[in-house]
Amino acid sequence: MRYLFAFLRKNNIFFLFLFLEIIAIVLMTKNRTFTGSVILNSTSQFSGSLNKSYSGIIDYFDLKKTNDLLVQENAYLKNSIIQINNNYNTIIPPDTIYQYIVAKVISNSVHKADNYLMLDKGKRHGIKIDMPIISDQGIVGSVVAVSENFCSVMSVLHKDSKISAKIKKSNQLANILWDNMDYQRGTLADIPSHIDLRVGDTIISSGHSLIYPEGIMIGIVENYNTRTGSSLNSAVIKFSTDFNSLKYVYAVQNSRLEEMLLLKEEVEND
Amino acid sequence: MTRHIIINLFRFIILVLLQIFVFNHFQLMGFINPYVYILFILLLPLETPRWLLLFLGFILGYVIDYFSHSIGINIFSTVLVAYLRPVFIQYVIPKLEPGPDVSISIKQIGFNSFLTYTGILVFIHHITLFYLEIFRISYFFTTLKNAILSSIFTIILILISQYLFYSRKK
Structure with a gap:
């Protein structure tokens, strides 16, 4: 026990450092799980x-x-x-x-x-x-x-945002994600591969999530490449909103x- | 002693205000975000005890987090810099003896030592901060690039501030 105290006293700065960093880590993980309450x-x-x-x-x-x-x-x-x-x-x-x-x-x-x-x-x-x-x-x-x-x-x-969207001309559902670090572009994911999607198609909100009303403009398809062999494709869309x-x-x-x-x-x- | 406290309190307030109102909104080419507030830790007097350094780092990080919609990431990286600061002072400027008139500035320790000292600590701070913010391995290289370019920008701003505020004193 005496050695433990001596050890703690000798390295007290290091333990203080560790203690403060652990508080920071706890705050960080809390922030990730209960975003709302901490914000x-x-x-x-x-x-x-x-x-x-x-x-x-x-x-x-x-x-x-x-x-x-x-x-x-x-x-x-x-x-x-x-x-x-x-x-x-x-x-x-x-x-x-x-x-x-x-x-x-x-x-x-x-x-x-x-x-x-x-x-x-x-x-x-x-x-x-x-x-x-x-x-x-x-x-x-x-x-x-x-x-x-x-x-x-x-x-x-x-990076946790996910919006239920649809392709305006065909009413097909897909999801909007954002993970590419570019504030002008997002990803339209989960597009069934049989859908005919063209560059320039309009994407609007589907209204299915009960959060967003139906028909709010989201963006325009900028780039779409079908991959053979996968049943769900994704496309790059340009947001209509200038977030900046x-x-x-x-x-x-x-x-x-x-x-x-x-x-x-x-x-x-x- | 009192003079030191007043100067540092003043510097704390100015840097926090600059960070939350100017540099948090600042984005050159879409990805350069300087975090100049770390200068407060770098410029604290030499004789500051280590426990005080850590607590000041914690408070500074908390205040910045509070105003920039993030919790914990600025605390973590600022406390890390506050912990490592004495180690680098020992290596970069070993001859510097603590005294009432000794402060860390280009005038006192020379351009090269100052650049090495700020450079290393700013890099450590920015890289920790950027990776904690992204928290994903898939953007490893983009994040590294953003962290390095932002660090360089912060270092340039720090050097400019040195010439602005310390050149008049002898």
């Missing part, structure tokens, strides 16, 4: 408001670009109204399942292996965990943690989500 820490009021005031300063430099984007979206919406008016008699009453909450991006990253965004809307504004986030250009991510005034969003650019310049995004509130989840649970329990 909630950084959604807390202090870092949130600090990031918010920073983005308030930086925003002035991007005003012109933001303006251009808004004008573009405005034009697109105007066109849609004209189309709806033209088809007014034939159109089915628009469904009001989805409501949009506008949020501003106050911090964002695209160059890490796991990317997150922070938005300036939280519980108070109706944001809930798992809520999908989209931009006018396409898909962005889903909420993983909420505090009173802020929320953390797991970007599509995350996100300023304003929408959180999508699905008013019938609870009903849908309940039904799904009922079926699974039987």
Whole structure:
């Protein structure tokens, strides 16, 4: 026992080092399993408001670009109204399942292996965990943690992200993954090999995961090579969303989500 | 003594702010992310006890993690650098005797020693950090390339800061 104490005392710096590193490792492994709960820490009021005031300063430099984007979206919406008016008699009453909450991006990253965004809307504004986030250009991510005034969003650019997608022209299902360290491109995996997929085809969300509504733009097929002998292929897609310049995004509130989840649970329990 | 504490506290705050507001958003060619905050550990006074070095490394890593959506990875690599620092000081600048006016800077220890000392520790820090962040073996070479290029960029920034802040003093 005496030798043990002497040994500990002699190497106390090394053991302190080991102790601190073990704390770091424990924190890291926790982060990988319960991403949401730990990230909630950084959604807390202090870092949130600090990031918010920073983005308030930086925003002035991007005003012109933001303006251009808004004008573009405005034009697109105007066109849609004209189309709806033209088809007014034939159109089915628009469904009001989805409501949009506008949020501003106050911090964002695209160059890490796991990317997150922070938005300036939280519980108070109706944001809930798992809520999908989209931009006018396409898909962005889903909420993983909420505090009173802020929320953390797991970007599509995350190695655990997996989105149920479909090929617009054929309605065939596949999955969107991101693992290539390039914030402009993702992988469309699990494509059945009999599908006729061409470069330039549009990929949209399938709505099957119950997170994202159906028909949100994801991207365009950029490269597709079929391998002989395998039944599932993958393709490279270019995201329609420019993750690096996100300023304003929408959180999508699905008013019938609870009903849908309940039904799904009922079926699974039987 | 008090002067040392004030200078280092000031340096801590400045480096953390620079890291979270400037360099975390900084990406040259899409993959160069300098982690300049490690300079705080490198420039601590020579007579800093080792246990204090480790604790300061832990606190610095924690603060950076807290603001950059990551938990643990900055703590791990910063504590590692804080642990290895005295070892490299011994090898790179063996003649340097601790004293009240002795600090680690280009002026005091010369360009070559300073470059070797910062170079090695920045490389260790960046490589640990980048591999912990990716946590996958499939991107071994991409990660290595990103870590090395980012280290070089960090070292250049550190050298520039040395000439900016220490050239006026004699």
